[in-house]
Every structure is written in C-alpha cells, then in structure tokens.
Amino acid sequence: GAAGAMLGGRQGVAFRAPSPQVVVVDSTGAGDAFAAGFIAAELAGSGAQACLERAVTAGAEAVTRLGGQPPARTP
Numbered sequence: 001g002a003a004g005a006m007l008g009g010r011q012g013v014a015f016r017a018p019s020p021q022v023v024v025v026d027s028t029g030a031g032d033a034f035a036a037g038f039i040a041a042e043l044a045g046s047g048a049q050a051c052l053e054r055a056v057t058a059g060a061e062a063v064t065r066l067g068g069q070p071p072a073r074t075p
Contacts, residue, residue, distance in 0.1 A: 001019065002019055002021075003018075003019065004016060004017050004018040004019040004056055005017050005019070005034070005052055005055065005056050005059075006052075007048055007051075007052045014048065015048055015049045015052050016052075017049070017052040017053045017055070017056040018056070019056050019059075019060050020056075020057065020060050022060050022061070022063060022064050023064060024063045024064070025063065025064055025065060025066055026063065026065065026066045026067060027063050028067050029062045029067070030059045030062045030063050031059070032062075033058040033059050033061065033062035034055045034056070034058055034059035034062075035055070036058060037051075037054040037055040037056075037057060037058025037059065038051045038052065038054065038055035038058075040054065041054035041055070
C-alpha cells in the first residue's frame, strides 16, 4: 500500500521499501504483481532489499491500470 513494504523474520524487520506515489485506478492484481516482482528479482540473483524494492515497484505500477493489466507489448 501507500506505506510501502517490510521484509523480516524472527529477528524482526530487516528491510523496508517505500512505495512510490501513484494515482490508484484499480487495486486488482497488486498483490500478484508484488509477488511476481519479488520472485523475478530473486530468481535473477538479487539480494533481499532489491527484491523488496522490485516487488513494491511492480505492485505500485499494477494499481495504475484498470484490472491490473500490464501494458501491451509490440512484437
């Protein structure tokens, strides 16, 4: 959400990532986009902070479109 996200474990919060300010159109798919961003960054070998930042960015971008649709790609 607007407050960003935190990542932690048994020791408490380890990483924080603020959310960029965006105009929210529809929150559909924000959580899926967040998870996909995190997983994609992790699979690419990024560290925990970078994964969290990518997740927040993906979630924030998703809410700017109706239905959580990604932008169309041209071949």
